[in-house]
Amino acid sequence: MPEANFEYQEKIRRLAVKIVKDYKGKGPESVKVKLENDSQVTVEIRGILSNLSEILLKEGADELVEEYWKVLKPYLEREYMEELIEAIGWRFTYSWRLCGQKQQGRTVIIQLNKSV
Numbered sequence: 160m161p162e163a164n165f166e167y168q169e170k171i172r173r174l175a176v177k178i179v180k181d182y183k184g185k186g187p188e189s190v191k192v193k194l195e196n197d198s199q200v201t202v203e204i205r206g207i208l209s210n211l212s213e214i215l216l217k218e219g220a221d222e223l224v225e226e227y228w229k230v231l232k233p234y235l236e237r238e239y240m241e242e243l244i245e246a247i248g249w250r251f252t253y254s255w256r257l258c259g260q261k262q263q264g265r266t267v268i269i270q271l272n273k274s275v
Contacts, residue, residue, distance in 0.1 A: 168192040174246050175202055178239050182231060183209050198273035200247065205266045250274040 171192045179187045188206035195201055208216070208224075209231075215223045244250055255269040 170246050200271040202269040203266055
């Protein structure tokens, strides 16, 4: 992997860790950044659910977690969108999904796609 790509991936990884620390109070277990091509980046974050989300999921209150994230998502976008655009170097759309049902196996996959 060219050194420029590694530095780019590392810049995005550090920002993802910073964002998670902001709402959880500690960093995720691991963050992986994959450059799919010139217009797509995948960020995989393990162990990122907030402490409240973890408790709610453990108690079977999945619907409350969805409501909680409806509030948290706009907050994170307001706080970090410009910094993220600067780090990535282009405007983007994104999608995310939660994978894994076991507490220690949970991962959030975020797909960033370059806006046209």
